[in-house]
Every structure is written in structure tokens, then in C-alpha cells.
Amino acid sequence: MTVTIVGSQLGDEGKGGVVDLYGDAADVVVRYQGGDNAGHTVVEGGETYKLSLVPSGAVRGKIGVLGNGCVINPRTLFEEIDSLRERGLDPDIRVAERAHVILPFHRVLDSIEEDVKSEDDQEVGTTGRGIGPTYEDKAGRRGVRIGDLLEPDVLRERLEYVVPQKRALVEDVYGLDPDDLEYPNAFDVDALHEEFSEYGRRLESMAVNAGQFLTEARADGKNVMLEGAQGTLLDIDHGNYPYVTSSNPTAGGACVGSGLAPGVVGDGEVIGIVKAYLSRVGSGPMPTELGGVVGDTPGYDEQGEGEHEELATYIREAGDEYGTVTGRPRRVGWLDMPMLRHAARASGFTGLAVNHVDTLAGLEEVKVGHTYTLDGEECRTVPATTEQWERCEATFRTFDGWPEQDWGAVAEAGYEALDENARVYLEYISDELDTPIYAIGIGPGREQSIVLDEPEY
Numbered sequence: 079m080t081v082t083i084v085g086s087q088l089g090d091e092g093k094g095g096v097v098d099l100y101g102d103a104a105d106v107v108v109r110y111q112g113g114d115n116a117g118h119t120v121v122e123g124g125e126t127y128k129l130s131l132v133p134s135g136a137v138r139g140k141i142g143v144l145g146n147g148c149v150i151n152p153r154t155l156f157e158e159i160d161s162l163r164e165r166g167l168d169p170d171i172r173v174a175e176r177a178h179v180i181l182p183f184h185r186v187l188d189s190i191e192e193d194v195k196s197e198d199d200q201e202v203g204t205t206g207r208g209i210g211p212t213y214e215d216k217a218g219r220r221g222v223r224i225g226d227l228l229e230p231d232v233l234r235e236r237l238e239y240v241v242p243q244k245r246a247l248v249e250d251v252y253g254l255d256p257d258d259l260e261y262p263n264a265f266d267v268d269a270l271h272e273e274f275s276e277y278g279r280r281l282e283s284m285a286v287n288a289g290q291f292l293t294e295a296r297a298d299g300k301n302v303m304l305e306g307a308q309g310t311l312l313d314i315d316h317g318n319y320p321y322v323t324s325s326n327p328t329a330g331g332a333c334v335g336s337g338l339a340p341g342v343v344g345d346g347e348v349i350g351i352v353k354a355y356l357s358r359v360g361s362g363p364m365p366t367e368l369g370g371v372v373g374d375t376p377g378y379d380e381q382g383e384g385e386h387e388e389l390a391t392y393i394r395e396a397g398d399e400y401g402t403v404t405g406r407p408r409r410v411g412w413l414d415m416p417m418l419r420h421a422a423r424a425s426g427f428t429g430l431a432v433n434h435v436d437t438l439a440g441l442e443e444v445k446v447g448h449t450y451t452l453d454g455e456e457c458r459t460v461p462a463t464t465e466q467w468e469r470c471e472a473t474f475r476t477f478d479g480w481p482e483q484d485w486g487a488v489a490e491a492g493y494e495a496l497d498e499n500a501r502v503y504l505e506y507i508s509d510e511l512d513t514p515i516y517a518i519g520i521g522p523g524r525e526q527s528i529v530l531d532e533p534e535y
């Protein structure tokens with residue numbers, strides 16, 4: 079069976095740590111969508127690794143596969159591989175020939191479009207990595223794939239078709255000069271061809287037909303883990319469009335983006351990763367937000383603005399809530415149960431991992447948005463449009479807080495050693511989602527976890 083890891087919220091739920099925790103039994107770890115917009119932190123033997131593209135399992139010496147559903151910036155890929163090598167690791171990375179390539183002009187177009195949108199406060203708050211424009215070209219059947227980089231003539235043909243279109247877009251639609259932008263040579267066919275056919279040479283030994291590669295690996299008895307990036311509410315279909323990424327982080331994406339059949343992924347475990355509170359880096363509604371939009375945060379009229387900012391700052395600092403990729407301070411809020419119900423339904427979680435339980439320690443009370451009220455009606459899940467979601471007011475439940483504990487000792491002693499109030503909180507989450515908790519994160523390291531169950535391969 080396979081094990082699929084899915085973010086249940088807005089990204090940054092601590093997926094990398096769980097991949098690492100349960101990666102021991104895996105032989106192959108696969109990214110199935112997204113690109114270097116992800117930021118996964120893995121702490122191993124006191125060393126901290128920050129990865130954007132290379133699957134987290136690479137830190138443990140697993141084979142890492144970038145599936146066909148990914149968009150790949152070869153510059154980032156080789157920077158990461160080289161920096162892991164410098165630190166004494168020798169990552170074995172395979173890249174799907176069907177995966178699409180992020181080209182420099184995709185990044186430029188990402189930032190131009192965000193600038194234009196920001197004039198009317200419409201920006202998504204993307205990571206600026208060119209993710210959206212690359213998936214646009216994939217769907218528009220004008221993209222460049224990893225397989226094309228291996229064949230210089232094909233690469234030239236593709237570039238000669240697409241680059242003039244992008245130049246015209248920059249000039250005629252945005253009124254800018256493509257040769258006078260921050261990014262040098264982003265719209266120059268020859269320069270692109272030279273740089274990217276060179277990547278092609280380096281990729282030759284890494285390129286695979288991913289679906290076939292993974293199917294054969296399974297036939298050989300290898301255990302495959304599918305490593306999610308981003309989160310359910312960032313999913314282009316199931317997230318809060320348009321404040322989403324351009325791919326499918328939910329479990330369905332794991333089949334399409336890896337080439338493993340739905341039955342294979344569906345027969346396996348799907349573990350939903352939950353952060354014990356909520357964080358968000360980009361724009362969009364957040365009914366349980368603390369601070370930031372305090373004045374508009376429903377359910378908080380009775381409390382002072384200062385108190386919320388203080389709480390938000392406290393959690394942000396305690397949880398180190400700053401973007402791994404961009405360094406942006408994240409918005410924070412209480413756990414949002416309608417969001418988790420939506421995520422559990424969309425991906426069919428067989429187990430949960432709840433992270434950052436230690437971050438909330440020391441608070442007198444901890445709240446959860448249990449349901450929403452939408453236009454006077456109770457709503458138990460996330461509505462389909464962002465406009466409706468914006469009108470949702472959270473109805474909060476309050477839990478008694480739990481104290482700081484010696485987390486190392488708790489991890490060693492197990493679940494019963496965790497403060498009772500924390501256990502009440504966790505059992506509420508598990509009951510509401512009708513899904514067992516497999517692991518509880520009480521610190522950033524692999525050892526700082528309480529493991530209740532192991533997913534079965």
C-alpha cells in the first residue's frame with residue numbers, strides 16, 4: 079500500500095516533519111504537485127534542512143521522485159541538490175519526463191500579474207516562483223516539459239513558439255519592455271536554450287517515466303510515500319479560489335500527479351496533517367484569524383483589539399510562523415473545524431497528524447472555530463465560493479489551555495504523559511473528523527513526536 083501525506087489547511091502544517099517521521103519504512107518518496115513554492119523543514123540529527131523542491135525523504139537517503147504533476151525549476155533543483163551534497167548527503171532524485179519546467183519568464187509573469195492585481199487589492203500573495211504561469215502553459219498546451227530539455231531541437235521548437243507570445247503579452251498587455259526587466263534574458267530564446275539544454279544534460283541520468291518507475295518499484299516490493307505540498311484550501315479545485323495555488327494538493331492529485339492509479343492511492347493510507355491552530359501566508363478569508371483584520375473578525379466583538387494582536391504575535395513567535403520560502407510573517411488564527419471537515423471529506427483521511435501542540439502551551443484558553451454562521455444559517459463546512467466564506471462568522475468553542483511540559487520526556491513516555499487538557503483538545507479533533515490520530519507533534523524534531531500509530535504500507 080502507499081502512504082499519502084496531505085496538508086489539511088493552508089500549507090505549513092508540518093508535512094515535512096511527518097514525511098520524515100513515517101519515512102523510515104518508505105523506500106521512495108514522491109512529490110506529486112507544486113514546485114519550489116513549498117517550504118519543508120526537516121530537522122535531522124540536530125541539523126536543519128530547508129527544502130523547497132527536493133522531497134523531504136532525501137534527507138534520510140530515500141529515492142526522491144518529482145512526479146509528472148510537479149512544475150520544476152531546474153535552477154532551484156540543482157541548487158538544492160548541490161547544497162545537500164555540500165552537507166554530506168548524496169540525494170538520489172528522479173524527475174518525471176512529463177513534469178513541466180518553470181522558465182524564467184514564468185517568474186517574471188507571476189510578479190507582473192501580482193503587481194497589476196495589487197492595484198485593486200486583488201493579489202493572491204503568491205510565492206513569486208512562477209507556479210501559476212507554468213501551470214497555465216501546461217493547460218494551454220504550450221509548456222516545456224523535462225523530456226523536452228533532453229532534446230535540444232525540441233526545446234528550441236517549443237521556445238520559438240512560446241517566447242514571442244510572452245514578449246507580446248508583456249509589451250502589448252502590460253505595456254512593459256521584456257528586455258528591460260529585473261530578470262536578465264528571461265525572454266531571449268537563445269539564452270534560454272543555452273541554459274536549459276545544459277540542465278537537460280544534467281537531468282539525463284535523473285529523468286524517468288514516473289508512473290512506470292513507481293509501479294515497478296512497488297512490484298519490486300518497495301514502499302512508496304506520496305509527499306503532499308501546500309494544503310487543501312490552496313487546492314485549485316477544492317480551495318478558496320482565486321486565493322489558491324494552481325495545482326491539486328488534495329489526495330486526488332496524488333494519483334494524477336504521480337501516475338499511480340487511483341485504486342493504488344485509495345487502497346493506501348491518506349494522512350491529513352493538521353496544525354493545532356491556523357496560519358496563512360497569502361490573501362483570502364480566514365474566519366478564525368487573530369490580529370490583522372481584528373476589527374472584522376466575527377465573534378470577537380467583545381474582546382479588545384490589542385489582546386488579539388498580542389495573542390497573534392505570541393503564537394507567531396512561539397511557532398516561528400514566518401514563511402520558509404519568502405520569510406513573510408504568517409497570519410495566524412484559531413483552529414478552523416469547518417475547514418478540517420472539508421479537508422477530510424475531499425481527501426478521505428485514514429489518519430491524522432496534529433502538529434505544533436507545544437506552540438499553544440502556556441495559553442490560558444484555546445479556542446476553536448467549531449462551526450460558521452453563514453447568512454443566518456449554521457454551516458459545518460467551507461462554502462464553495464470565497465465570497466460566501468468571507469461572510470462566514472465562526473462560532474467558537476473554548477478549551478482550557480495546557481502548560482509547557484518537558485516535551486522530550488513526554489515524547490518518550492507517550493500519549494498518557496501529555497497534559498489532560500491537551501488530550502481533550504486532540505480527542506475533540508479526532509471525534510469531529512471521525513479519524514484516528516496517528517501522531518502528535520510537540521516540537522520540530524523527529525524525536526519530538528508522540529507516535530500513536532504507524533501507517534501501514
Ligand code: IMO
Nearest residue numbers: 089090115116117203204205307308322323360
Ligand atoms: P508548503 O508546502 C503555504 C500559497 C501562497 C499563495 C498561494 C499561491 O510549505 O505548505 P503560488 O506561489 O503557489 O502561486 O501561491 O499559495 N502557498 C503556500 N502557503 N505553504 C505552502 O507550501 C505554499 N505554497 C503556496 O502564499 O497564497
Ligand code: MG
Nearest residue numbers: 090116117402
Ligand atoms: Mg511551507
